[in-house]
Amino acid sequence: VLVSTTFRTPGEAIELANNTRYGLAASVWSESINLALEVAPKLVCGVVWVNAMNLFDAACGFGGRRESGFGREGGREGLGEYLRPDWDRARKAYTAPKLVTESLKVEPDLGLDRTPKLYIGGAQKRPDSGYSQAVLRPDGKLLGEVGAGNRKDIREAVEAARKAAGWSRATAHNRAQVIYYVAENLEARRAEFGARIAAQTGVLRRAARAEVKASVKRLFAAAAWADKFEGAVHQPPLRGVTLALNEPHGIVAIVCPDEAPLLATVSLLGPALAAGNRIILVPSGPHPLSATDLYQVLDTSDVPGGVVNIVSGRRDDLAPVLAAHAEVDALWYFGPAELGAELERLAAGNLKRCWIETRRRDWRQRRQGEGREFLAQASQVKNIWIPYGE
Numbered sequence: 001v002l003v004s005t006t007f008r009t010p011g012e013a014i015e016l017a018n019n020t021r022y023g024l025a026a027s028v029w030s031e032s033i034n035l036a037l038e039v040a041p042k043l044v045c046g047v048v049w050v051n052a053m054n055l056f057d058a059a060c061g062f063g064g065r066r067e068s069g070f071g072r073e074g075g076r077e078g079l080g081e082y083l084r085p086d087w088d089r090a091r092k093a094y095t096a097p098k099l100v101t102e103s104l105k106v107e108p109d110l111g112l113d114r115t116p117k118l119y120i121g122g123a124q125k126r127p128d129s130g131y132s133q134a135v136l137r138p139d140g141k142l143l144g145e146v147g148a149g150n151r152k153d154i155r156e157a158v159e160a161a162r163k164a165a166g167w168s169r170a171t172a173h174n175r176a177q178v179i180y181y182v183a184e185n186l187e188a189r190r191a192e193f194g195a196r197i198a199a200q201t202g203v204l205r206r207a208a209r210a211e212v213k214a215s216v217k218r219l220f221a222a223a224a225w226a227d228k229f230e231g232a233v234h235q236p237p238l239r240g241v242t243l244a245l246n247e248p249h250g251i252v253a254i255v256c257p258d259e260a261p262l263l264a265t266v267s268l269l270g271p272a273l274a275a276g277n278r279i280i281l282v283p284s285g286p287h288p289l290s291a292t293d294l295y296q297v298l299d300t301s302d303v304p305g306g307v308v309n310i311v312s313g314r315r316d317d318l319a320p321v322l323a324a325h326a327e328v329d330a331l332w333y334f335g336p337a338e339l340g341a342e343l344e345r346l347a348a349g350n351l352k353r354c355w356i357e358t359r360r361r362d363w364r365q366r367r368q369g370e371g372r373e374f375l376a377q378a379s380q381v382k383n384i385w386i387p388y389g390e
Contacts, residue, residue, distance in 0.1 A: 221371075262294075
């Protein structure tokens with residue numbers, strides 16, 4: 001049984017085809033190969049057959065998007081589902097952060113009382129709750145406060161990310177130039193960011209400056225990868241080729257780890273941006289000020305509004321909202337296993353792809369903090385089958 005409908009333009013056909021919760025495979029039929037190759041990348045699905053149907057080969061990946069699932073079978077991307085880096089075994093598990101007790105002596109710093117706001121849609125925004133939460137130094141003294149985001153703030157951040165869809169359509173070269181600009185502006189404020197890291201974590205100034213320097217390098221690496229993490233052309237045993245195209249997920253929620261507050265944040269943010277995603281970022285719980293300072297860098301670096309949204313607050317409150325949100329396409333979480341398991345359960349509502357890390361990384365090491373692993377998590381592969389000949 002074939003259920004069919006008419007359409008007037010290719011654009012209308014794409015809109016009709018994408019108006020579904022599912023996205024396993026599609027078939028495009030046309031006498032014009034130019035038109036077929038224009039339509040195929042715009043279809044939200046994992047596989048597209050051009051003038052054909054149900055073609056498979058072990059060298060070519062197969063898998064869906066949306067509620068047709070995630071992950072791939074076959075091809076290099078399918079093999080990647082079974083691989084782990086050799087340094088993975090030595091990692092230690094995350095543990096829940098120690099709660100600060102009221103017995104700690106809290107002494108506010110003298111000077112201007114400034115509470116960093118949330119960053120949504122390219123603008124600073126007060127949290128919907130009207131509340132803030134304390135950020136303490138290692139000795140228990142008050143360092144500052146940040147806004148305490150809630151469910152409504154997450155909803156507004158996702159809406160802003162939806163409106164910034166142009167970032168996903170921008171050229172890889174354009175995205176690279178913007179990320180380079182972010183790195184340059186971060187470098188210009190390295191002393192300020194170093195002092196902030198030292199105040200939050202208690203590390204020596206030298207170590208804090210080294211984290212800022214590593215963060216700048218990490219952003220340069222992400223920018224360099226933006227137009228070099230390319231797809232592939234497979235040659236299955238038929239008269240035709242299969243194009244494996246790397247595509248962004250769309251909206252990616254990133255729940256940052258507690259350690260390395262700046263370096264871990266940009267190590268995750270850089271490749272997600274390079275791949276063309278829009279970001280909802282929940283910064284480190286005990287050390288959020290490095291992330292809230294970062295939005296001032298984003299403001300001066302030509303990052304379009306809504307591409308990066310920063311919502312501070314309690315991880316246990318915000319992460320489940322992101323995991324259950326139907327408009328969030330992927331979730332990255334770095335923290336204790338108990339919450340990670342709950343997030344995976346909630347994410348099953350729309351089968352969003354999850355990257356759940358419950359063991360610590362050494363973010364200072366390049367092998368653990370950058371490279372193809374991050375880019376692969378930030379993208380998904382669409383295979384377009386193109387037969388040729390009579």
